Amino acid sequence: MAKTEDYEKLSVDETLKALQADMEKGLAPEEAKKRLEQYGYNEIPEKEESIFHRVFRRFWGPIPGMIEVAALLSAVVRRWEDFTIIMILLLTNAFIDLWQESKALNALKVLKNKLAKQALILRDGKFQTVDAKELVPGDIIKVKIGDLVPADVKLIAGDYIQADQSALTGESLPVSKMVGDVAYSNSIIKQGEMLAVVINTALNTFFGKTVALVAKAQREEKSHFQKAVIHIGNYLIIITIFLAAIILITAMFRHEDMLEILRFTLILTVAAIPVALPAVLSVTMAVGAMSLAKKQAIVSRLVSIEELAGVDVLCSDKTGTLTQNRMxxxxxxxxxxxxxxxxxxxxxxxxxxxxxxxxxxxxxxxxxxxxxxxxxxxxxxxxxxxxxxxxxxxxxxxxxxxxxxxxxxxxxxxxxxxxxxxxxxxxxxxxxxxxxxxxxxxxxxxxxxxxxxxxxxxxxxxxxDPPREDSKSTIKEAMALGLDVKMVTGDNIAIAKQIANVLGIGDNIFDARDLRGASNKELIILGKIISTAVFKKLSPDVSERDTEEFAKGVVKDIEKEFENIELPKGYVKRHESEIISVIEEADGFAQVFPEDKYLIVDRLQKA
Incomplete structure (x- = not known):
């Protein structure tokens, strides 16, 4: 299946031909069924974790394993008071963590239920309303004011629409789109009505790729807190085993009563295990989660609280986060x-x-x-x-x-x-x-x-789009605490610099192209030098100010041209080490897409 970016380069006729779509009749029900089997439902696959697995993983790992061993040993030596206390602590820790996660999951389910559910689709020459999940590439749909675009679509007929895609790209204003343009999944139609052909669904959409990046980050990264707890657990296990081995070997050489020594070893093992550690940590972080909940923040994982407390670089979106998202x-x-x-x-x-x-x-x-x-x-x-x-x-x-x-x-x-x-x-x-x-x-x-x-x-x-009332003071406080704040936005550089200056972030804002190593700054500087030299040559008597104004105008024209063209393959691009350096030194980035945001965070973590 072709990518959404590929369809952006095709004309309407070429797109319809590639998708074997009929603009007048839409897909036949049989064809739609065949494509549904080929491409699957138009929904982000979500593997819901069973309650059994969610409970089980609370009892799996170095620290829970050590506590369970301590409980077992207490039962072996018949210390039932210790056994009861250890089991209460183990179950308390599991319950608090499970309870907090369940609350967050319920809140997220409510948010997900607000997403697109139905679409107006042309099938067999008639418009009908169907579940959005049944859309397939090649379907002809109608999008109108108030709709949530159900998939990536190519606009094929109508005057125009205005689409709010700020949730995807960070642009503060709705974008005008006409015939031949692409509208992204989950953007909101603010004005107009048009016919469109579905070009990609589910994980192949622009929105789907963003979800995939988040999932990838969750799979690949264990939090600093989790790594620290695992490290402590492994360290204690090694020390405990080492001490128990020394006691048993010494007792064997000294011909001690092995039953008594075994009891002593079991008591030592129980004492070495921090049975209260998980419960104390969970209670502490649950209190933090409740405080954040009062400020409208959903904490889906307790460990994320400690992780957030340990950051030294904060990358913040602009639209709706630093600004009010209203003109x-x-x-x-x-x-x-x-x-x-x-x-x-x-x-x-x-x-x-x-x-x-x-x-x-x-x-x-x-x-x-x-x-x-x-x-x-x-x-x-x-x-x-x-x-x-x-x-x-x-x-x-x-x-x-x-x-x-x-x-x-x-x-x-x-x-x-x-x-x-x-x-x-x-x-x-x-x-x-x-x-x-x-x-x-x-x-x-x-x-x-x-x-x-x-x-x-x-x-x-x-x-x-004005800054939020508390943005400047919050950023100032964050910087005073040692945080390096970077602004990342889908808006253009001029808007990004203006907001960054107002908020005190700085004006060293880069274009997203710099992240891909395809910076055009050198070419723009070259254009300025050439235009200045040519203007002076053609008009030797002209003032320095007029020359600067002329060069400035040429540079603006060059920058506009570069917005619409890609650098040729033979152009030398930056090395990855240079890109990391650019990211570290920058105060922010403009005209970024979700994959660029992932790249920024990934490079900063590896720097």
């Missing part, structure tokens, strides 16, 4: 003699509050905060055209008394194109560039009166 209006910038109040009023009139659009919601929050809600009620929207990726703007016909006018908001360059030449476009675009470098998303707002030939540009509205 907020920064400082609006009016132009042409207009005021901030006018700018925000027109921005609200070019929006629809009930749509709950993540871009429009902060506008109405700002209006409520500044007390402009009453003024807004004087106007009435008679027609509203929502945002789409083609026009890149919203538009509304607004009526106020006998007066009717047109208001629009959207991508700054698009809005400027609707306005006349009476405005200073260079000044406005320069401001847009400044906002972009700081990681802001900027909207342009314009109004057109009935008698006017073109729109009147009102101003710019910068938006950003």
């Amino acid at each position: 907020t209006v920064s400082d609006p910038v009016p132009f042409g003699g207009h005021t901030v109040q006018e700018l925000m009023l027109y921005a609200a009139l070019a929006s629809k509050e009930e749509n709950k659009d993540p871009i429009e919601t902060p506008i109405f929050e700002y209006i409520q905060k500044t007390g402009q809600t009453k003024e807004l009620t004087r106007y009435q929207q008679t027609k509203f055209t929502p945002f789409d990726p083609v026009s890149k703007r919203t538009e509304a016909i607004v009526k106020s008394g006998d007066k009717t006018f047109l208001v629009t908001k959207g991508a700054s360059q698009v809005i400027l194109g609707l306005c006349g030449e009476q405005i200073n476009q260079e000044e406005i675009l320069g401001k847009v560039e400044d906002f972009a470098e700081k990681g802001f998303r900027t909207l342009g707002i314009a109004v057109k009166q009935p008698e006017a030939e073109s729109f009147d540009f009102i101003g710019l509205l910068p938006l950003f």
Whole structure:
């Protein structure tokens, strides 16, 4: 089966042909059944551990084994008080650990039940609702607003959708997708409706690969706590056996009463075993787990508490972890003699509050905060055209008394194109560039009166995903305790640097390509040098400032080009030791995917 990335490079027709899918009729039931047998159910396989196995592994290992030996020896020498106490401690430890794990598993089951359960699918020419687990590659499905995408799909028909894939990639805003684009499993449709063909299911999806990475980490890694306890247990076993051997050999040479010596050896063995250690550790960590539960943290394994306490490098996601995962209006910038109040009023009139659009919601929050809600009620929207990726703007016909006018908001360059030449476009675009470098998303707002030939540009509205109120203080406290905090996000470098600076993490942010050894920094520097030299050669009288501005523009164009192309195979890549060095020195990484996050943690653990 081809990977999701392979289908991204194919056209819609090529994808349908490769999957032998019919866009008009969908799969026949017989074909769907055959593919279900071939690919399996569209669900992440989960091997649920039996209650017997969960109980049994609490009594297996060096320390539990030693305690069980101590109980057995106590029974042999008929010390029933010791036997009773040891068994109570052994069972208490097992019960506490099992109880805490059961609570965590129940909480996780509730979360899993919220995932996609059904899908609208085209089978034999008719749309029908089926369980999402029955989807197979080649199925034609319909995705619409509010849906959780049930598998990796290629969009094949319709206008557009906006998909929130922040849980997968860390991008703070929904991504616009059109025909030919791929939508990932478990992303949420925020706007629009489209037809799509399923290209991968279950563990072959982007989400499935992320789950597989987590499972791999769990299989490969024993916690520091587990290693320490096993080490202590093995050490005590060796010492106990060594001492018992010396006592028995000495007794044999001295012709002592062997029955009495054997009893003494058994007592020594019981005394050497730390029967209370597991119970004390479990109780201590259970108290910690209860404290974390009050802060909405689910502890699925008690040993993870000690493991977290021992970290020296903390890699944190950005969206929803360090930031609030909701857009907020920064400082609006009016132009042409207009005021901030006018700018925000027109921005609200070019929006629809009930749509709950993540871009429009902060506008109405700002209006409520500044007390402009009453003024807004004087106007009435008679027609509203929502945002789409083609026009890149919203538009509304607004009526106020006998007066009717047109208001629009959207991508700054698009809005400027609707306005006349009476405005200073260079000044406005320069401001847009400044906002972009700081990681802001900027909207342009314009109004057109009935008698006017073109729109009147009102101003710019910068938006950003603000940090959580406690993020900066928490990071400062963590750093004071000796933690090296690194931010890892799917957002672009400009946004990552802006948030990292605000939170005091640092601005040494790298592109995820540096993790794969395919850095393009050397080529960008080369581009800057060449563009500066050529510009000076062609315009010898030009100022140093103009030369720098020209080179800066060329570098930006080069960086944009590199976002869409891969470096050729012959290009020399970094050695793994250099990649580890980059990870250690970096304050964070931008434009990362889940496999990149796994790579970062893996390399740091091996460094």
